[in-house]
Amino acid sequence: MARELLIRGRTRNLRDVESNSERKSFWRDWTLVLLWSVVGYACLIFTVLAFFNPRLVHFDISSLLFRKEISPFFAFSQASAHYPKPQGFKIVALVPYHNHERTAILDCYLQNNLVQHEGFLDQVVFVPQTEDPTSIQWLYSIINQTPEYTVAPSGDDGEWEVAGNVMYIRIDGDTVFLEDNAIPTIVKTKLDNPDSLVVSANVVNEAALASLHSHPGVALPYLPELHRAGQPSRSKPQPDDDWRPSNLPRWQGPPSFKIIRGFEPPFGGHRWLLSHDPSSNRDPIAASVYTDTGPTLDDWTVGAQQHYSFLHHLEDNDLGHYKFPLWVNPSEPISQHFGCFWGNDAAAVRNTFNGTRYSSQHLSDETRPQVIIDGKGIAVHYSAEQAAAGLDATDLITRYRAFAREKVCLQTE
Known part of the structure; x- marks a missing residue:
């Protein structure tokens, strides 16, 4: 009997302990649930706020929700507010001006980069290098509309020597x-490297970067359409303001067929289409390398393939292919079409010019100028030389204009 009572006592005591533990576990579980609910709710609020206000974080928060490629190299941008405009000196864009149709596209980007639009540019100085009456008239029309726009007193680069405490960014028109x-990005890199003479942006398919931007996966197998399309080869007709290559038919x-040296444009306004066969040597870049x-x-066909490849990556939001x-x-000269330098270095920059490119040649004092290409910020230059040879026979200008109107110009209109 005593043993039974002892066992029953133990049973009763154990039951009391378990009951006591159950009450503790109940409150602990609810505390954890409440805590995680608060944390989850806070994360949800932060995600929503960061999605609509990118300044809160230093990366694209939408990449956590959608499939987007993030460049492996961080680039400063006004969207993140991580690197505000430096104070104590002016930042002036020098724009050699050739053609109003192409500079009308650049105008949207320049407007967005003005200080009044939270950009870095205090002033834009156009350097006319054309005597075409229509282009000159257009230039003065936009200058009259924008106080920050002005014209250089002469059609050369003498404007560079106006002031020493000025950072110039030469952006070809x-x-x-x-x-x-x-x-x-290039302003930050220039300040971080005070010994550098020139910092260039990542100009697509220019000078030293031509080989890099021709690698498979960056350059895609685009080929020119050989005949005018009588009927749309897609279910929906393509509007004139559609810049997206994905809406184009495949090449037939x-x-x-191969692109050979001296290939002439098939017809004016022709498009370049993606080939089904990426392994052939028929596209211009492959033919250049392997045949x-x-x-x-430097041929216009290579430029056309590069431009269409860029628009392809731009639509897919994977410009990380170009980044470094x-x-x-x-070892090779870099493009002068997008370079950053101090006004005090204008004479030295002149001495390092080699044709239309910055050269890493030795200066008179036997010092080697530090020329830097910053691969984190991309610019695309429409080559005037290639244009005369055949680039103008494509519809590329129409596509770049359509992209700017859809994605850029709307912010300033």
Whole structure:
């Protein structure tokens, strides 16, 4: 009997302990639930706020919700507010001006980069290099509308020597795309590298970068359509303001077709279409690299393929294909179409010019200038030389204009 009572006592005591533990566990569980609910709710609020206000975080919060490629190299941009405009000096854009149709595209990007629109540019100085009456008239029309716009007193680069405490950014007037972070990035890199003479942006398919931007996966197998399309080859007709290559049909042509040296444009306003066969040597870049009869990398056909490849990546939001950190003193000249330098270095910059490119040649004092390409901010230049040879026979200008109107110009109109 005593043993039974003992066992019953133990049973009763154990039951009391379990009951006591159950009450503790009940409150602990609800405390954890409440805590995680608060944390989850806070994260949800932060995610929503960060999605609509990118300034809260230093990366694209939407990439956590949607499938988007993030460049492996961080670039400063006004969208993140991580790197505000430096104070104590002016930032002036020098714009050699050739053609109103191309500079009308650049105008949207320049407007967005003005200080009044939370950009870095205090002033834009156009340097006319054309005598075309229509282009000159257009230039003065936009200057009269924008107080920050002005014209250089002469059609050369003498404006560079106006002031020493000025950072100049030379942006060729034929620039047809400018990434949001391009100007803040090269300004930051120039200040971080005070010994550098020139910091260039990542200009697509220009000079030293031509080979890099021709790698498979960056350059895609685009080919020119050979005949005018009588009927739309898609279910929906393509509007004139559609810049997206995905709405184009696939390339069709004879299996033996290849781009050879001296290839002439099929017809005015022709498009370039993505080929089903990426392994052939028929596209301009592959023909240039792997055949003896292909064009050079300076040919207009290579430029057309590069431009269409860029628009393809732009639509897919994967410009990370073009990105790299810094390239210091490249062995080949770099493009002068998008470069950043101090006014005090204007004479030295002149001495390092080699044709239309910045050269890493030695200066008179036997010092090697530090020339840097910053691969984190992208610009696209529409080559005037290639345009005369055949680039103008494509519809590329129409596509870049359509992109700017849809994505850029609306912010300032």
